[in-house]
Amino acid sequence: MSGTKLLMTFPVTATSHTLADYRARGGYGALKKALTQMKPEEVTHEVTAAAVRGHGGAAFPAGRKWAVVKLNDGQPHYLCCNADEGEPGTFKDRWILEHAPHLLLESMLIASYAIGVRHSFVYIRGEFDLPYRRLAAAVEEAYQAGYFGERILGTDFACDVAIFRGAGSYVCGEASALITSIEGKKGYPRNRPPRTTVRGLYQRPTVVNNVETLANVAEIIARGAEAYKQVGTPKSPGTQLVSISGHINRPGVYEIEYGYPLDRFLHEDCGGVLGGRALKAVIPGGISTKVLTGAEAESLTYDHAAFEKAGSSLGSGGMIVIAEGTCMVRLLQVMLRFYHHESCGQCTPCRDGMGWLHRIIDRIVAGQGEPADIERMYAISRANDGTTICGMGDAAGYATVAILDKFRDEFDYCIAHKRSRLDGRLEVHDHA
């Protein structure tokens, strides 16, 4: 098994998501500890000391984000939980929402206490059905039990939570776009500075944290930062929920302790590549992270430093396994169609660039590519770097460049022979 667990610590049953079961597991004990034994700044200090990094993709230290918000500055602060999980390949927050909604709510209450929040929000993607129903039911249970509202646990602390459902927009998973969406507008990202922690929702200091990042807060408070840091590696304390899909025998959500060997995870925990094939490539953390070849991936341990050294990142933990025999030209076509579809249209390099990339890859796949198309794709991808308001434009470019760099021969072949060397195959069958 993939190391120590912090979140997936209980057997999933028909009732394990309910308040009664959560309390039986010691639930809302960390909230009580925070409210009755700790000052708000001590909570923030503990989360900062635990050095938990953001699990949404950017890996920004959560405590440092919180510390920017000044208590008693005479204005309201807001907390937004980012449950707009939409990075292709990622489905780990869904596990928390479906199976541990109270862990998230308890953690949000602790975070709200630490940063002086009276009104908090969960922004959940519009397509999520069961996760929304589970979370909504948990919110009602929590209100009835007095965990939300006025005088929580008999203290002066008061906090409300509202669930906000998206309506189909990838870019709303970006923190500032998420805020714009909660304000009732089309989900355009905003320029920084000011950062959202300075001026966010309704122009007030706002912390936006990913579901999994927040879910760790209750555990940090319950154990204390020192004990929490015993898990994982010195630079990446804790664990990550990894959602693994693609050509793998046992897809699903796994909790990996940072530092765990990736080849063991892939070949033992997840049962190896589908059909017993060789591992061609791994997209490590959602399609916006740079692809690794099979050999690169198998040599890594699962932690931020190792992946950064290999030129990629852990991203959102959405790992996609690609077997030998898969056509990378078609794979990039699917990715670029997605980016083109989801570009919000605010920044020219992304709005036009994604359309150009999509059209070029379509014609390469159709056997009408020109040798100069590869250089065109590089140039368009690089033109996005640092020229767009949000990270989507850059990330789409990086992901494209990584695939072109590592699988260039397949693209050259497709252009020269007017067909895919691998018959455009994306599926690999068990019996193959």
Place this chain on the structure above:
Amino acid sequence: MKHLIAEFELLKTRLPAGVESSLVLPCLRRIQEERGYVADSDIDGLVDYLGVPRIQIEEVLSFYTQLRRKPIGRWHLQVCHNVSCSMRGAEPILDHLARKLGVAPGQTTPDGRFTLSTVECLGSCGTAPVVVVNDTYHENMSIDQLDALIEGIA
């Protein structure tokens, strides 16, 4: 939409005061849930009720892919065709549905029963391929299972 106002007022109780603009998306979702799409009269009603500019509502309606200005079929079949689903058989499923129903993605059958759509990643990559029927996820779908599902609702 006027009969939904009591429900919208309840939503306000857990929000900070004076942020009517934030109700745009929840109200539109609720209206569509009931009517199947958002009509001109709904926009008029929301402009009155929330006091937000009409253009804001129009922008929201055109920005978010789940919101509709026109009715669709009784059953909305949404096939994810992103990376992980395509790697696990979404493309043959989409072709099969298009052939079986005689419509291309984005179209509705002439009898108004089925609308076929392609959608991007729904967070069902580990249980791919996924077909969402109205709001319900049907995961690990095969063509046979899909046929049975459609026979069941046809």
